[in-house]
Amino acid sequence: MENFEQKFDETIRRGLEIVKETEEDRLMTLSVGPQHPGSGHFRFTIKVDGDYIVYCDPDPGYVHRGEEKMCEYRNFIQNIPHLERPVIHDSTNITYSYSLAVEELTNIKVPLRGQYIRALASELNRQVYTLYWLGIYGIFLGHSTMFMWPLGDRELFIDLLEALTGARVTHAFNIPGGVRNDMPEGFKDRCLRQVAYFEKRLVEYEDIFYNNPLFRQRTEGVGILTKEDAIKLGVTGSVLRASGIPFDVRKAEPYDVYDEIDFKIQYMKTGDSYARSMVPLLDMKESCHIIRELLDKMPQSGEVRAKLQPNPKGPAGESYKRVESGRGALGYYIVSDGTPKPYRVKLSVGSFRNMLALPFLLVGSKLADMPSIYWSLNYWPVEADR
Amino acid sequence: MSSNQSNTQNGSEQKKNVTDSTQTSLSKKTEITIPEFEGSIVNQLVTKFTDKIVQVVYVRPGRTKILVPPNEIVQVATFIRDTLGFDHAESVSGTDYPKDNQIEVIYHLSSYSDEKLSSHVLALSTRVDRNDSRMPTLIDIFKSAEYHERETFEMLGVYFEGHPRNERFLLPEDWADIPPLRKEFRIKGR
Amino acid sequence: MATAPKDFRFGNFVGSLIRLILWILVIVTLVGLPLIFIVLFYVPLPPVNGEVLTPYLFFSMMVDPTRTVPIINFLIHTDFFRVAVFPGFTYAALLAGATIFIERKFLAKMQLRIGPLYAGKIEGILQLIADGLKLISKEIIVPSGADKLIFWTAPVAFVVTSAAVVSLIPAAPGWVVADLDVGIIAVFAFLGFFPLIALLFSWASNSKYPFIGGLRALHQMIAFEIPFILSALSVVILAGSLNLTDIAEAQHPYWFVLFLPISAFVFYISSLAELERIPFDLPEAESEIVAGWLTETSGMIYGLIQLGTYIKLYALAALFVILFLGGWAGPQIFPEEIMPGYTGDKIYNATTVNAVFWFTIKTLGMIMLVLLPRGINPRIRIDILLHTGWYKLIVLAFINIFVALSLVYGGILGPGGLLST
Numbered sequence: 001m002e003n004f005e006q007k008f009d010e011t012i013r014r015g016l017e018i019v020k021e022t023e024e025d026r027l028m029t030l031s032v033g034p035q036h037p038g039s040g041h042f043r044f045t046i047k048v049d050g051d052y053i054v055y056c057d058p059d060p061g062y063v064h065r066g067e068e069k070m071c072e073y074r075n076f077i078q079n080i081p082h083l084e085r086p087v088i089h090d091s092t093n094i095t096y097s098y099s100l101a102v103e104e105l106t107n108i109k110v111p112l113r114g115q116y117i118r119a120l121a122s123e124l125n126r127q128v129y130t131l132y133w134l135g136i137y138g139i140f141l142g143h144s145t146m147f148m149w150p151l152g153d154r155e156l157f158i159d160l161l162e163a164l165t166g167a168r169v170t171h172a173f174n175i176p177g178g179v180r181n182d183m184p185e186g187f188k189d190r191c192l193r194q195v196a197y198f199e200k201r202l203v204e205y206e207d208i209f210y211n212n213p214l215f216r217q218r219t220e221g222v223g224i225l226t227k228e229d230a231i232k233l234g235v236t237g238s239v240l241r242a243s244g245i246p247f248d249v250r251k252a253e254p255y256d257v258y259d260e261i262d263f264k265i266q267y268m269k270t271g272d273s274y275a276r277s278m279v280p281l282l283d284m285k286e287s288c289h290i291i292r293e294l295l296d297k298m299p300q301s302g303e304v305r306a307k308l309q310p311n312p313k314g315p316a317g318e319s320y321k322r323v324e325s326g327r328g329a330l331g332y333y334i335v336s337d338g339t340p341k342p343y344r345v346k347l348s349v350g351s352f353r354n355m356l357a358l359p360f361l362l363v364g365s366k367l368a369d370m371p372s373i374y375w376s377l378n379y380w381p382v383e384a385d386r
Numbered sequence: 387m388s389s390n391q392s393n394t395q396n397g398s399e400q401k402k403n404v405t406d407s408t409q410t411s412l413s414k415k416t417e418i419t420i421p422e423f424e425g426s427i428v429n430q431l432v433t434k435f436t437d438k439i440v441q442v443v444y445v446r447p448g449r450t451k452i453l454v455p456p457n458e459i460v461q462v463a464t465f466i467r468d469t470l471g472f473d474h475a476e477s478v479s480g481t482d483y484p485k486d487n488q489i490e491v492i493y494h495l496s497s498y499s500d501e502k503l504s505s506h507v508l509a510l511s512t513r514v515d516r517n518d519s520r521m522p523t524l525i526d527i528f529k530s531a532e533y534h535e536r537e538t539f540e541m542l543g544v545y546f547e548g549h550p551r552n553e554r555f556l557l558p559e560d561w562a563d564i565p566p567l568r569k570e571f572r573i574k575g576r
Numbered sequence: 577m578a579t580a581p582k583d584f585r586f587g588n589f590v591g592s593l594i595r596l597i598l599w600i601l602v603i604v605t606l607v608g609l610p611l612i613f614i615v616l617f618y619v620p621l622p623p624v625n626g627e628v629l630t631p632y633l634f635f636s637m638m639v640d641p642t643r644t645v646p647i648i649n650f651l652i653h654t655d656f657f658r659v660a661v662f663p664g665f666t667y668a669a670l671l672a673g674a675t676i677f678i679e680r681k682f683l684a685k686m687q688l689r690i691g692p693l694y695a696g697k698i699e700g701i702l703q704l705i706a707d708g709l710k711l712i713s714k715e716i717i718v719p720s721g722a723d724k725l726i727f728w729t730a731p732v733a734f735v736v737t738s739a740a741v742v743s744l745i746p747a748a749p750g751w752v753v754a755d756l757d758v759g760i761i762a763v764f765a766f767l768g769f770f771p772l773i774a775l776l777f778s779w780a781s782n783s784k785y786p787f788i789g790g791l792r793a794l795h796q797m798i799a800f801e802i803p804f805i806l807s808a809l810s811v812v813i814l815a816g817s818l819n820l821t822d823i824a825e826a827q828h829p830y831w832f833v834l835f836l837p838i839s840a841f842v843f844y845i846s847s848l849a850e851l852e853r854i855p856f857d858l859p860e861a862e863s864e865i866v867a868g869w870l871t872e873t874s875g876m877i878y879g880l881i882q883l884g885t886y887i888k889l890y891a892l893a894a895l896f897v898i899l900f901l902g903g904w905a906g907p908q909i910f911p912e913e914i915m916p917g918y919t920g921d922k923i924y925n926a927t928t929v930n931a932v933f934w935f936t937i938k939t940l941g942m943i944m945l946v947l948l949p950r951g952i953n954p955r956i957r958i959d960i961l962l963h964t965g966w967y968k969l970i971v972l973a974f975i976n977i978f979v980a981l982s983l984v985y986g987g988i989l990g991p992g993g994l995l996s997t
Contacts, residue, residue, distance in 0.1 A: 069571075144854075214956055247498050333492070356532060368958050
């Protein structure tokens with residue numbers, strides 16, 4: 001086994017000039033993206049030697065929106081809707097840590113019921129995100145049924161979130177101080193029914209998709225990221241847990257009511273594409289359990305949000321808060337100078353951190369393994385670009 | 387690092403602020419008790435390096451921020467990784483302070499291998515001159531900072547000496563303006 | 577709802593209609609009528625029903641529908657009909673169209689969705705026509721630096737080769753375009769053209785992804801050609817003939833699938849690979865190499881290749897039916913007399929209709945079986961695919977060759993065997 005430093009230099013730091021000129025005519029340069037069906041709003045240039053990838057250079061930024069700069073022009077509340085844009089299908093989680101950070105800066109306490117509803121919305125949205133991810137993974141592997149089924153079931157969770165928040169995709173539900181509105185009547189029963197149905201579906205997913213021999217052939221032993229490498233690369237979320245590190249922000253640093261919820265961190269030890277695709281499934285199962293527990297322990301009535309000043313501001317200071325989103329730890333670093341507008345907002349997103357593993361794993365693997373490695377990294381280009 | 391900066395530094399108003407003068411008499415002066423575990427990390431840092439090098443900006447449960455001059459940051463970071471056990475950078479970001487003519491570069495370091503540290507984020511910050519913003523790179527210590535530093539370079543114009551690829555990453559290839567996260571860059575119409 | 581343009585004038589509209597009618601009249605008078613007269617008066621027409629087909633007879637036949645029967649009867653027995661209509665191209669193309677419709681609906685049902693719905697009111701049955709019209713009306717973009725000659729001829733060659741395979745397949749006793757003694761070898765010879773066409777087209781496209789796709793197609797088809805032929809070989813051993821009609825009739829009481837299940841399985845898998853269908857659609861793997869060797873196709877070039885692919889699908893499904901499922905054998909369900917006293921020997925022939933019916937049913941069932949893996953499998957990886965082709969399937973095919981040989985030499989099947997009639 002070559003050591004990590006050497007492999008890192010060869011895969012990630014390797015500039016174009018390192019590929020020797022004598023090799024040039026043997027290699028074929030392929031531009032995967034931004035118009036490639038297997039890339040998303042993202043491009044990586046790869047060079048292939050026969051069927052093996054010898055060079056990979058990610059080039060994000062096709063959907064860079066300058067979210068961090070935009071934040072400096074709006075006040076804390078106005079920032080919420082546009083901060084959802086990087087991941088519109090995980091919008092509750094991306095505003096969750098923002099709300100936590102602003103609450104710390106402005107000293108707002110969230111009522112208990114508000115915390116529970118917030119966590120509930122977060123879990124529901126995580127299901128929505130992971131189902132979407134799973135569907136796209138199916139498309140990447142050429143499995144069209146695996147695309148349709150999760151997207152069909154995702155619709156039911158979207159309906160739940162619509163009933164809860166009033167919007168189907170971009171909810172703008174989390175605000176500093178709690179959530180925008182209370183649960184509608186009968187939501188608990190509907191939610192429990194949906195979760196019970198979904199748990200049955202998850203068993204089917206596992207039987208039909210994950211136990212398919214061809215699926216296993218394509219993912220097992222492909223793109224192995226060892227535990228040590230995962231730590232050094234600083235990957236997060238399901239990629240990290242697939243490499244055998246039971247790290248989950250919900251457990252490591254419980255925010256809101258997660259310290260009262262009893263759940264297990266789902267992780268696997270192999271670190272290959274199969275583990276990286278299996279961990280989200282296990283997470284969904286655990287999420288069903290968390291949703292049930294949240295609904296059970298939730299106070300039956302009470303305030304859902306704290307009273308806010310029209311233009312909340314706190315003393316000058318800074319805050320770094322993170323939550324576990326669908327793609328791993330999602331942190332906000334907010335500097336405030338005492339005015340209602342943040343002085344600097346930095347999003348530390350899972351996709352951007354997992355991108356480092358992409359050239360690391362792709363170089364040396366086969367071109368045919370590219371989709372199964374790329375999408376198993378739980379990478380969402382728009383979020384990485386911000 | 388003059389004391390003038392740490393006053394304008396926002397952390398100085400934090401409830402658990404520890405300036406360099408109070409550091410030696412940590413337990414006596416601060417009203418709010420410093421969390422024990424976090425305090426021990428800070429103490430190790432200050433004992434190893436003098437308080438001239440490591441200034442503690444704040445210590446809160448789970449969050450610590452220290453300020454280090456740019457030429458010392460490599461050895462401090464090495465110590466943080468090897469002795470304290472922080473093994474990866476969660477984010478590298480920069481904040482522009484035109485008033486002080488400085489840019490603060492801040493590394494949020496965390497740990498996967500040490501379970502006790504998993505809830506902890508150590509913010510290692512440094513301040514570089516705004517007109518000649520250069521600092522040594524930390525990618526040899528924290529590999530995970532590779533792309534983050536590239537982003538910081540293009541967004542704030544901080545040149546990381548030793549980083550092999552100080553080049554465009556998120557911005558368009560034909561970007562011909564000042565780095566966009568500097569304060570004098572204005573969004574049109576705002 | 578369509579709205580009239582702003583500068584609409586009724587007079588202009590009427591004027592354009594009148595101009596159109598005028599032009600039609602002019603063309604019919606100057607070109608159409610002379611053409612009909614030339615054909616009727618100067619071209620020697622064949623005798624129909626004992627009479628020479630004169631213009632008078634022709635027009636009188638056209639007036640009375642019952643009297644067109646002899647003409648149809650005559651047409652059916654021309655070679656042109658065989659090539660163009662029944663066991664030939666039209667029949668295959670219709671089945672291919674039906675296949676596309678079935679595939680869409682069938683897959684949609686598996687994936688909890690509806691499929692085409694609007695075109696044609698009833699379950700979107702006209703969606704294919706809509707798609708075809710769309711493809712025809714699209715611009716064909718030829719990449720710069722493409723080898724134009726090959727780029728234009730390869731899609732046509734693809735369809736022609738598919739049709740050539742179809743021409744060798746008998747659909748009912750005696751109903752085959754080309755009844756060759758070496759039928760099955762000719763089929764494999766034609767199938768050998770496809771990787772060549774794919775490679776030529778991908779090379780002519782002057783683009784990277786098509787090139788990778790073309791190479792993959794070449795690898796894949798060559799890897800599966802051998803198990804494909806070997807699995808058919810065991811059938812030839814049992815039937816003792818290379819002629820496809822003879823092979824179909826040799827399985828009179830017992831279908832070969834009973835004796836050669838492994839061969840049937842190998843044949844099925846190999847035909848999936850030959851057809852580039854999921855899980856073997858590597859040459860078109862869209863998440864890896866965009867659309868493989870079809871990346872630069874546009875408009876009707878894509879349409880032609882799709883048509884060729886589905887005709888090929890019919891051909892291979894039909895070949896499976898003939899080799900393993902007894903061809904057109906099936907219980908007689910059509911009556912000998914369709915109406916009292918009419919035992920029409922030529923147009924309505926109970927044996928032929930029955931054979932065609934069973935053949936079509938079996939072929940459609942086989943097509944469904946070929947479509948099925950698309951709903952339940954992801955794409956396979958290229959190295960696993962080649963490994964499967966070269967190592968596993970060849971060995972399996974050989975096993976069944978030995979089974980076939982032992983059946984023949986053991987006197988169970990073959991000439992004078994226990995079970996053969």
